[in-house]
Amino acid sequence: DAGVTQSPTHLIKTRGQQVTLRCSPKSGHDTVSWYQQALGQGPQFIFQYYEEEERQRGNFPDRFSGHQFPNYSSELNVNALLLGDSALYLCASSLSAAGELFFGEGSRLTVL
Amino acid sequence: SQELEQSPQSLIVQEGKNLTINCTSSKTLYGLYWYKQKYGEGLIFLMMLQKGGEEKSHEKITAKLDEKKQQSSLHITASQPSHAGIYLCGADNNAGNMLTFGGGTRLMVKP
Numbered sequence: 001d002a003g004v005t006q007s008p009t010h011l012i013k014t015r016g017q018q019v020t021l022r023c024s025p026k027s028g029h030d031t032v033s034w035y036q037q038a039l040g041q042g043p044q045f046i047f048q049y050y051e052e053e054e055r056q057r058g059n060f061p062d063r064f065s066g067h068q069f070p071n072y073s074s075e076l077n078v079n080a081l082l083l084g085d086s087a088l089y090l091c092a093s094s095l096s097a098a099g100e101l102f103f104g105e106g107s108r109l110t111v112l
Numbered sequence: 113s114q115e116l117e118q119s120p121q122s123l124i125v126q127e128g129k130n131l132t133i134n135c136t137s138s139k140t141l142y143g144l145y146w147y148k149q150k151y152g153e154g155l156i157f158l159m160m161l162q163k164g165g166e167e168k169s170h171e172k173i174t175a176k177l178d179e180k181k182q183q184s185s186l187h188i189t190a191s192q193p194s195h196a197g198i199y200l201c202g203a204d205n206n207a208g209n210m211l212t213f214g215g216g217t218r219l220m221v222k223p
Contacts, residue, residue, distance in 0.1 A: 004154075010126060019201065033209060042116075042213030043155070045208055056210045097208025105154035 002027060004104035006091050012098040013081050021107045022075045025093030031036045031055075033101070037089040043090055044046060049074050050097060078109075086111045113140045116203055117216035124193050126222050133217045134202035141181045143204030145211060148157045148197050155200065158186075191221045 005024045013019050025032050031050045035043035046059035049068035069072045072093075078085055088106040115138040125131050134220050135144065143162045147155040159168045161177035161184060168175055172189045188195055202211035 031209070035211075037113065042202075042215050043210070043211075045210050048208070048210060058210070088152065092155075094169075094209050098156060099209075100160055101202075101211065102157055102210050103147070103155035106152075108152065 001062050004091055004093050004102050006087065006104040008107055008111075009037075009045075009083070011104065012112060014112050015081055015083060017081050018077065018079045019081060019109060021078075021089050021091075021109075023074045023076070023091030023093075023104060024070050025074070025091075029093035029095050030072050030073065030096050031094050032068060033092045033094075034076045035061075035092065035103075036076070037088040037090055037106070052053070055097070063093050072099045077099070081111045083111050085109065114203055114205055114212045116123050116201055116202060116212055116214035118217050120217060121215065122218040122220075124222060126202045127192060129191055131188050131191055131219070133199050133219075135184045135186070135214055137182050137203055139182070139205075139223075141177065141184070141203050142206035144175075144177055144184045145204070146175050146184070146201040147200045147202065149200060149216070150197050156197075188219075191219075193221045193223055195219060196221045 002073045033048040034046040035042040043087045046057040052068045065077045090106045094101045159175045164179045164181045174187045187189040198216045200216045202213045
């Protein structure tokens with residue numbers, strides 16, 4: 001039974017560019033959340049998707065957007081990258097918005 | 113907004129020693145998650161607590177949520193080098209798994 005899988009694992013971008021990160025939830029899960037973890041800090045909630053709609057959003061600008069597909073997989077898009085967007089981006093899945101929340105290994109984004 | 117404070121921020125213990133990590137919330141906790149993270153990697157689910165006074169154990173790790181549901185502790189018995197990593201507590205704000213995390217506790221276990 002595959003857990004939460006994310007791609008790519010590492011990527012390097014330059015300021016102003018755009019990036020897309022991908023996530024496949026754990027089998028049987030229908031809700032996907034995205035978190036940003038800066039170096040040395042705890043993860044911060046970006047947004048949550050359920051039934052292909054954004055259900056909740058944290059304190060992140062509109063440059064951060066997402067999408068959920070009918071198979072429950074999800075993408076995180078970040079436009080106009082800033083140096084401060086460098087972080088580990090974590091995807092988490094659960095069954096509905098309750099119960100245990102499982103995380104993937106993350107995508108490490110470096111913005112130069 | 114809810115804030116979580118973890119203590120200590122870092123901890124170095126000798127292998128075989130017991131240790132406790134605390135997580136204190138500024139608001140009532142509806143659900144409290146504990147995760148372990150290896151440096152730069154994903155979060156490994158340890159336990160979830162929801163009821164005041166609840167206590168759960170897995171192998172040598174025990175987590176408790178106090179009766180007032182504003183503080184949780186994670187206790188490791190007879191620590192091993194494999195316990196090393198960053199321990200994170202995350203609070204559910206009763207809005208459906210939108211977790212607020214503490215800053216983490218960095219644990220090192222010396223052989």
